[in-house]
Amino acid sequence: MKRILVAAMHHESNSFNPIITSEKDFKVIYGEDIFNNLRDNDSLTGIIKTLQGAGYEVIPTVSARAVPNGEIDYDFYSRIKDEIIRRARAAQKEAPIDAITLSLHGSMRVKKQGEAEGYFLEELRAIFPDIPIFSSLDMHTTMTTRMHNNCDGFVGYKCAPHTDCSETGEHAARMTIAALEQKVTAKSAWVRVPILIAGEQSSTTVEPMIELTNALRECEKREGILAASYLMGYPWADNEDSSIAVYVVTDGDLELAEREAVRLAELIWARKDDFCFQTETYHQQEALDIAFDAVKDGKLPIYISDSGDNPTAGAASDCTDFLKLIMSDQRTDMLKEPIVYGGIYDPTATKQCEGRVGEEISLTFGAKFDPVTSSPITAVGTVKAYIKDWSRGGMIKSDLTLFNSCGVDLVLAEAHVGYTIPEMFIDLGVNPEDREIVVCKLGYLTHQHSLVAKRSIMALTRGNTNEDLKTLEYKQVRRPIFPLDGDFRYNALDNLVKKEG
């Protein structure tokens, strides 16, 4: 039975966020335990099920993932990487490993080091120079020379929101199987497309991504093509690799891979002016004005995204700017029900509410991790609820509290969690369906929230995921790049990056 080593590393690292992401933020699963913790809609699940279904022995090593946040602590990253390598060497000693299939994010960054995946792949390749290595990637991957040089083939998610993670894992596994069984020699081509784009402008449920994604799927139907991906990059990391990448993998035909990658690159460049926000989007004051006006229409709840400080895209999640605006607005107090606001990451303030449900207290919260973008709020209010070790759907555990002040039911979190599901509010005793206005630190709404929202407004607010990219101070990003620089000529062929070695 052929033996295939698998591992997963997922993090989207925001270099504008001063938090250093460390062990406490990660969910790490080792060895056989991975089999007992397979999640739905997960690329690692797709990889493992496909390989096992085809009769392979899967050697699980490490699965590590965290909600996007600041760059990762170097020592923690090294421990995870070394543990995968240690397990790989140990497995190789027992019997030869025939291939490696990975589930990587592609925009993970490490303090003191820079890119994570490229160095990891380079080390793996040095130990296993002759066996196939394939990997699935997040659609928001930042492709690098090291990644390109040290992997046989990548395939990225084609859907944003990412509903096709398992399928993408399955796709990476199928490429691995083809390399082992059909003597396929993967040849891959990468073309850089100098565009910085936020996920909120590149949902695959609207144009131009519908057309572009269809082009990928058509491409993959052609004889000899194994995978075609638009890797959209990640705009909140300031580094020289930041951009969109087109990545095509073929069976042994480098010319075909290059030709198709260049064609797909020209296609996305031609549509660059068509990327736009899919939800109604306004600057923060206007967003609030429109929401208050819309309350009168009675189609409730109205959701507002505090998009500049979105923890699920890597922001610190403790920016108080938009919250201050809401708390100081007289219209907030005039609503029938408090505005529910999810939330502020503040372990100290959260813990100060423990055991004090029903009490009125003075609390200072926010702007502790990122003191530059905003300043803390001090307010008197009532602790309405406290949950210890809250967790749902594989999220890391976090104490949560609900603090009511100035017409707002504010969620405070002990951990850097995403405000992705209405159940978080429900568990704290708030049914969002009964509220007029619900605010979440999100970009576009998650599917779960969108089922509740009668109207969704995205507020352009300040924070580490500021959607107004032109206002960010990039120092490393290679120029010229769209939309930071004015019109410039682009030739896809000149941006084809050849693989070394």
Ligand SMILES: [Zn+2]
């Ligand atoms: Zn993504």
